[in-house]
Amino acid sequence: MATQVDLELFRRRVPAQVKLVLLALLACLLLVVDAHTRYLDPVRQGVSVLLYPLQRVVMLPRDAVALAQDYSNAAQLLREESEALQRQRIELAQVVSNAAQLVTENRQLRRLLGVVDDKAAVETVVVEVLYEPATDYRRRLVFNKGTNAGIEPGMPVIDEGGIVGQIIRATPFSAEAAMLTDEQLAVPVQLLRNGLRLIAFGSAVPGKIEVRYFASDADIRAGDVLVTSGIGGGFPAGLSVATVETVERDAASGFARALAQPSSHPERYRHFLVLKTMAAGSDRQAADAGAPANQGEPLAPNAAN
Amino acid sequence: MQEPQPIKESLLRQTQRTERSTSAGLVRTQGMGSDQLDQRSDGWVVWGSIGLFFLLSLLPWRLLPMAPDLLMVVLAFWAVHEPRRVGMLTGFVLGLLLDVHDAGPLGQYALTYVLACYGAVILHRRLLRFNLWRQALHMMPVLLTARVVAVALTAWVSGIWPGWSWLVGMLLTCIMWVPIGWVLLLPGNRLESMSAATE
Numbered sequence: 001m002a003t004q005v006d007l008e009l010f011r012r013r014v015p016a017q018v019k020l021v022l023l024a025l026l027a028c029l030l031l032v033v034d035a036h037t038r039y040l041d042p043v044r045q046g047v048s049v050l051l052y053p054l055q056r057v058v059m060l061p062r063d064a065v066a067l068a069q070d071y072s073n074a075a076q077l078l079r080e081e082s083e084a085l086q087r088q089r090i091e092l093a094q095v096v097s098n099a100a101q102l103v104t105e106n107r108q109l110r111r112l113l114g115v116v117d118d119k120a121a122v123e124t125v126v127v128e129v130l131y132e133p134a135t136d137y138r139r140r141l142v143f144n145k146g147t148n149a150g151i152e153p154g155m156p157v158i159d160e161g162g163i164v165g166q167i168i169r170a171t172p173f174s175a176e177a178a179m180l181t182d183e184q185l186a187v188p189v190q191l192l193r194n195g196l197r198l199i200a201f202g203s204a205v206p207g208k209i210e211v212r213y214f215a216s217d218a219d220i221r222a223g224d225v226l227v228t229s230g231i232g233g234g235f236p237a238g239l240s241v242a243t244v245e246t247v248e249r250d251a252a253s254g255f256a257r258a259l260a261q262p263s264s265h266p267e268r269y270r271h272f273l274v275l276k277t278m279a280a281g282s283d284r285q286a287a288d289a290g291a292p293a294n295q296g297e298p299l300a301p302n303a304a305n
Numbered sequence: 306m307q308e309p310q311p312i313k314e315s316l317l318r319q320t321q322r323t324e325r326s327t328s329a330g331l332v333r334t335q336g337m338g339s340d341q342l343d344q345r346s347d348g349w350v351v352w353g354s355i356g357l358f359f360l361l362s363l364l365p366w367r368l369l370p371m372a373p374d375l376l377m378v379v380l381a382f383w384a385v386h387e388p389r390r391v392g393m394l395t396g397f398v399l400g401l402l403l404d405v406h407d408a409g410p411l412g413q414y415a416l417t418y419v420l421a422c423y424g425a426v427i428l429h430r431r432l433l434r435f436n437l438w439r440q441a442l443h444m445m446p447v448l449l450t451a452r453v454v455a456v457a458l459t460a461w462v463s464g465i466w467p468g469w470s471w472l473v474g475m476l477l478t479c480i481m482w483v484p485i486g487w488v489l490l491l492p493g494n495r496l497e498s499m500s501a502a503t504e
Contacts, residue, residue, distance in 0.1 A: 016393070016426050019393050023397045024419050024420065028412065030415065031413065035463050044411065048405050051406055058360050058363045059364075132365060133407045133409065136468060136470075136471065137459070169408075183465060
């Protein structure tokens with residue numbers, strides 16, 4: 001007969017309470033270990049390699065729509081882009097001639113000062129955003145290329161506006177970058193106006209970054225431009241980071257903090273550039289940025305908060 | 306020559322009847338008769354719907370503030386209606402996958418789904434007697450507790466408070482129990498027996 005007759009009198013199964021305690025404890029253990037160490041990174045890598053095909057399949061409709069849109073708007077887009085490029089070319093021509101002059105002058109001055117000029121052209125990889133993770137805790141982007149394309153944790157990500165973020169984790173096929181606004185990221189910066197060295201952190205204010213730990217009488221004001229200082233080795237010097245918007249000076253504590261608007265626009269585009277600083281740079285740089293001890297903020301050894 | 310046939314037929318019918326009654330008796334020995342406590346859904350429907358909602362969870366709509374957690378609803382729903390198939394282990398594995406996808410704190414969703422599935426498994430005998438609205442109402446504290454515990458623990462461990470929008474999202478999640486449950490029960494005609502039982 002079709003009716004399934006189950007004559008088992010006593011169910012021999014693990015009691016629900018035992019299962020609950022075991023699995024909940026395991027989850028809590030994962031939470032704690034993941035928050036404080038990097039031992040679970042191989043687990044993440046393995047699972048994300050498994051997930052990658054699923055993610056691509058799910059994103060297929062979106063990619064198809066984007067492709068169709070690109071086709072239909074191709075002429076319009078090209079016209080707009082070429083106009084913008086024309087304008088930029090004219091603007092840049094002036095800057096370039098100025099820069100060439102500055103480069104020769106700078107080289108001469110460096111030679112006079114005895115500073116070794118070891119700046120080498122950095123190799124780059126173009127990456128596309130795979131998806132933006134839906135987590136309330138961090139500001140992250142996941143890109144469609146990983147260690148197979150030579151991307152490693154610690155490499156900076158830029159767009160045409162400047163620094164977007166830094167690669168935090170890399171799997172063979174994907175890489176996860178913390179954006180500038182992520183609270184775990186810290187970037188060594190410098191004021192363009194007077195060379196004041198600072199450290200920029202992600203902030204609790206959405207879309208802004210925060211400069212902390214400087215004396216309340218420091219010479220910094222709204223409108224100042226922050227660029228990377230190159231200290232620490234993770235980020236090449238001179239990349240645009242942000243513009244200072246407000247400065248709060250706290251006379252009681254003797255410290256001040258400033259909010260700044262990032263100059264890059266990670267929310268606008270799909271394509272970004274990863275600078276392969278590790279591959280091109282010296283061993284010291286790689287050792288600095290890849291150190292397992294300072295998890296999540298490889299560039300801020302003094303960011304103990 | 307024609308007489309024995311009806312006798313044979315009636316005998317046959319009688320034996321069939323007795324067979325049926327004994328088998329019905331066997332079913333009764335399980336405690337509950339053939340009401341919805343004993344009904345089962347097709348494995349394809351159960352695992353297919355879980356897989357589908359997991360894939361849906363990989364899409365960017367969850368970036369919206371106050372987005373409901375549909376995967377949680379489906380997991381808890383099957384933990385209530387198919388506790389022998391879907392339980393805490395399923396919740397743990399899928400939660401871990403979602404944690405890796407979200408690049409968030411590893412174990413956060415795993416803990417949420419384990420707690421939610423535990424509540425569902427514990428309550429399933431009572432809940433099966435109710436209609437979908439009452440089930441949603443009963444599951445609300447379970448789902449809320451699961452999420453609150455996970456969020457609080459994650460905030461404590463990682464030191465970052467994620468705001469309050471998830472709480473509204475959880476209320477939406479509980480409301481989604483009704484439409485999702487209605488759709489999930491469509492394939493096996495389980496809805497009709499449910500409404501018959503509650504009326």
